[in-house]
Amino acid sequence: MLKIENLHVYYGGIHALQSISLQVPEGKIISLLGANGAGKSTTLRTIMGIVKPSEGRIEFLGESLVGLKSFQVVMKGIALAPEGRRVFTNLTVTENLALGAYIRSEKAQIREDIEEIYSLFPRLKEREKQSAGTLSGGEQQMLALGRALMSKPKLLMIDEPSLGLAPVLSQGVLSKLKELNQTRGQTILLIEQNARAALSIADYAYILETGIVKLEGPAAELASDDAVRRTYLGIH
Amino acid sequence: MTIESFLQNLSNGISLGALYALISIGYTMVYGILRLINFAHGDLVMLGAYFAFYGVAMFVLPWWLAFPLAILFTTLIGIVIEKAAYKPLREFPRINLFAAAVAVAFLLENLAIVIFGGRPKAFARPAFLDQLLKIGNISFVSYTPVIIITTIVLCTVLILIISRTKAGIAMRALSKDIETTGLMGVDTNRIIMFAFMLGSALAAAGGILWAIKFPQINPLMGVMPGLKAFIAAVLGGIGNVWGAMIGGLLLGVVEIMLVAFFPQLAGYRDAFAYTILIVLLLFRPNGIMGEVQAEKV
Ligand SMILES: Nc1ncnc2c1ncn2[C@@H]1O[C@H](COP(=O)(O)OP(=O)(O)OP(=O)(O)O)[C@@H](O)[C@H]1O
Numbered sequence: 001m002l003k004i005e006n007l008h009v010y011y012g013g014i015h016a017l018q019s020i021s022l023q024v025p026e027g028k029i030i031s032l033l034g035a036n037g038a039g040k041s042t043t044l045r046t047i048m049g050i051v052k053p054s055e056g057r058i059e060f061l062g063e064s065l066v067g068l069k070s071f072q073v074v075m076k077g078i079a080l081a082p083e084g085r086r087v088f089t090n091l092t093v094t095e096n097l098a099l100g101a102y103i104r105s106e107k108a109q110i111r112e113d114i115e116e117i118y119s120l121f122p123r124l125k126e127r128e129k130q131s132a133g134t135l136s137g138g139e140q141q142m143l144a145l146g147r148a149l150m151s152k153p154k155l156l157m158i159d160e161p162s163l164g165l166a167p168v169l170s171q172g173v174l175s176k177l178k179e180l181n182q183t184r185g186q187t188i189l190l191i192e193q194n195a196r197a198a199l200s201i202a203d204y205a206y207i208l209e210t211g212i213v214k215l216e217g218p219a220a221e222l223a224s225d226d227a228v229r230r231t232y233l234g235i236h
Numbered sequence: 237m238t239i240e241s242f243l244q245n246l247s248n249g250i251s252l253g254a255l256y257a258l259i260s261i262g263y264t265m266v267y268g269i270l271r272l273i274n275f276a277h278g279d280l281v282m283l284g285a286y287f288a289f290y291g292v293a294m295f296v297l298p299w300w301l302a303f304p305l306a307i308l309f310t311t312l313i314g315i316v317i318e319k320a321a322y323k324p325l326r327e328f329p330r331i332n333l334f335a336a337a338v339a340v341a342f343l344l345e346n347l348a349i350v351i352f353g354g355r356p357k358a359f360a361r362p363a364f365l366d367q368l369l370k371i372g373n374i375s376f377v378s379y380t381p382v383i384i385i386t387t388i389v390l391c392t393v394l395i396l397i398i399s400r401t402k403a404g405i406a407m408r409a410l411s412k413d414i415e416t417t418g419l420m421g422v423d424t425n426r427i428i429m430f431a432f433m434l435g436s437a438l439a440a441a442g443g444i445l446w447a448i449k450f451p452q453i454n455p456l457m458g459v460m461p462g463l464k465a466f467i468a469a470v471l472g473g474i475g476n477v478w479g480a481m482i483g484g485l486l487l488g489v490v491e492i493m494l495v496a497f498f499p500q501l502a503g504y505r506d507a508f509a510y511t512i513l514i515v516l517l518l519f520r521p522n523g524i525m526g527e528v529q530a531e532k533v
């Protein structure tokens with residue numbers, strides 16, 4: 001579904017991505033792992049057209065995404081729940097969700113989908129008319145996820161959904177993602193600090209290290225690989 | 237002061253404040269979105285008045301055609317300014333945008349002097365706006381209620397657009413976080429253009445109403461109302477549309493009432509009005525409607 005080849009990105013003089021290649025097949029959960037500063041967020045931001053690659057290809061359903069603006073990428077069927085949630089604190093919870101559906105026009109259907117997000121995250125329903133700025137960090141994360149789902153993306157990309165969440169909550173978010181994948185066939189590209197949790201729900205994973213793909217493989221294999229266990233899972 | 241003259245002054249202050257409000261909305265919307273003080277905004281007030289003047293005086297159009305056309309043309313110029321002068325600079329340090337805004341202001345003023353001529357022109361009010369009305373002992377000219385009602389209608393429409401429509405929600409989102417608004421599938425350049433359109437249209441409407449209230453127009457007529465509307469926007473809490481309306485109204489009323497109560501201060505009218513405002517800002521540094529900037533990261 002998504003195919004990235006030899007992607008290079010510079011921030012001024014910093015060579016943040018040094019020939020990244022990866023693939024996301026339809027219906028799968030793919031995880032992007034790696035230490036801080038490895039280039040995970042940069043990869044997703046480049047896909048979304050926020051950052052321009054200096055070299056390389058990004059193909060989605062056979063079409064190139066390079067050179068498109070964020071809104072055009074969204075219209076192709078990709079949504080990103082960005083790092084740090086970035087909910088609109090000056091809008092209400094419902095307005096945040098409605099904005100997530102900006103590219104869609106069927107009003108009745110959108111209203112139904114908002115209700116569906118609320119049944120997925122009942123906490124949000126109770127706060128639907130509150131401004132998103134009054135939500136707790138965990139609730140904001142649910143909102144960011146719900147908002148990304150509102151565009152009905154073919155590919156959902158999530159940058160560290162469990163950042164700042166209590167372990168119980170982060171486990172909850174990840175199992176919601178698995179559920180979405182299994183019940184709706186939602187394709188997901190997931191960045192997650194908690195490598196063990198990510199590998200437990202992913203089908204396939206890429207491990208990035210300072211801008212290159214250091215290792216890749218089926219999640220189950222990586223999870224049982226000794227080197228991976230030592231370096232990324234903290235198991236000795 | 238008699239109750240009659242009080243009410244007369246009040247209506248005068250409210251109509252002046254309504255004009256400040258119309259103009260200050262454009263400042264506040266552009267600031268809210270781009271963090272840019274659009275110094276050229278006051279000159280759109282002048283353009284609106286001149287276009288209306290030429291529509292009636294030169295092209296002999298009826299006012300109901302000339303005025304909307306004047307608003308349309310001013311709006312187009314607002315869009316051109318945004319596209320030509322501001323958009324290319326958006327990625328650069330803010331100070332470049334400020335310099336561009338000042339440059340555009342001088343450009344418009346000087347072009348107006350060359351094209352329209354530096355000498356003031358007499359703006360002919362449509363007859364129905366020139367009637368002397370009397371309610372009891374209070375007398376006023378018919379343009380006063382028309383200015384107030386027009387402003388209320390325009391502000392209501394604007395508030396509905398901002399609070400209810402998709403573009404309005406996107407505009408509010410944009411003022412918080414442009415990048416993430418783009419991630420929602422919003423063409424942010426179009427929404428920014430839309431904000432300039434709305435602001436320019438209101439400035440033009442304000443300019444025409446200004447010319448009706450003070451029927452002498454000249455190429456620098458937008459400078460003072462522009463500055464005052466800017467102050468009104470700050471007073472109301474810059475970035476906040478409700479604040480701009482309240483700030484404008486307050487400013488107009490304070491200005492007029494001060495002179496009404498203390499006629500001996502007439503010469504110092506602006507000095508005193510603005511001293512009061514400075515004091516007000518000392519107590520509410522974020523403006524009347526300004527939010528306290530505390531946010532979760
Ligand atoms: N806007 C920027 N300007 C300059 N350098 C940047 C910028 N964003 C990221 N970088 C650099 O690019 C590299 C990759 O950053 P990136 O945010 O992609 O890492 P990450 O893998 O997402 O890390 P984390 O796990 O901490 O989120 C880092 O060295 C970072 O300092």
Ligand SMILES: [Mg+2]
Nearest residue numbers: 040041042083
């Ligand atoms: Mg990151």
